[in-house]
Amino acid sequence: MSDPRPSHGERHAGREDKRGLFQKIAEFIHPGPDSTDELIETLAEAEDNAVIDAESRVMLEGVLRLADMTAGDAMVAAPRMDLLDIDAPYDELLYQIITTAHSRFPVYQGERENIIGILLAKDLLKLQRAPELNLRTLLRPAVFVPESKSLNDLLRTFRLNRNHLAMVVDEFGRTAGLITIEDVLEEIVGEIEDEFDDGEAGGGDIFALADDTWRVAGDTPLERVNEAFGAQLAAAPDDSDLAVAFDTIGGLIAHETGHVPQRGERIGLGGLQFQVLLTKGGAVRWFKVTRTADTGAPR
Secondary structure, three states: OOOOOOOHHHHHHHOOOOOOHHHHHHHHHOOOOOOHHHHHHHHHHHHHOOOOOHHHHHHHHHHHHHOOOEHHHHOEEHHHOOOEEOOOOHHHHHHHHHHHOOOEEEEEOOOOOOEEEEEEHHHHHHHHHOOOOOHHHHOEOOOEEEOOOEHHHHHHHHHHHOOOEEEEEOOOOOEEEEEEHHHHHHHHHOOOOOOOOOOOOOOOOEEEOOOOOEEEEOOOEHHHHHHHHOOOOOOOHHHOOOOOOOOEHHHHHHHHHOOOOOOOOEEEEOOEEEEEEEEEOOEEEEEEEEEOOOOOOOO
16 A cells, blocks of 8 residues: 655656745755855855844854854863862852852862862851851862863753853863853853843943042053153053063952952052952953052043
8 A cells, every 4th residue: 555645756847836936046046055164154145135133143253153062162270260168168169259259169178279169158158157167068079171171062961961160171171171161152242241240332442430539440551551640650660670571450460360260359559549349360451550650641
């Protein structure tokens, strides 16, 4: 008995092609994109033709580029990681959690390379009500991924395992850095704004505040800071006894202090006081700047 169902080819052959003649000719002359770069160019054309808006194009491009990126491309490098020492006193751990304002922390014992688990900031509060608890019992297992792991696979891992942080190791098994689900998502949607990223000045790097102080981005070029405040902060070895040159105000201040400044920390430099407002990824995102000498008003 013959099969009453039409074959795959018969179904397609019987389907009416509703494309117009000009559409068929256009598709023949201009075939679809053959690579990611061509597809991204097509998205740009779609934006130019008002088929999609700019925000949609940026997000779609991020999704496409994610396939070519690895954990090593988006991680926070090991020297910039905020870690907790399992043997540190409770007050010290609490202070570090408050000043860095992260929700999760890798915990090490002995050497920073020896990561023994992940501590959720909220779990530390349990020790306050039950001091007899051992901090080790509060640690979550650490997830380790190679630098070469694709961000697509990593995002899938985060979703399936409900992890938000993974340690990244290099080919020799050493800790190369850490990566969070936020780091991955930012590759798609762009920088995830925080309470200090209000975009009030159209993406500028120095903002005037109401109390005669200024908010300055950590990655603001030193030349820009010097020009704005009439300061003489050293940007090159020739200007001072610095052994290396610095391009940004955050880099210079980290060198002067000998560590990555913590939230709330104040540093005086060149007639200016820099108070750390926000840190992220082991670097200062925003400073609050007050003049301590007559350096002139920012321009």
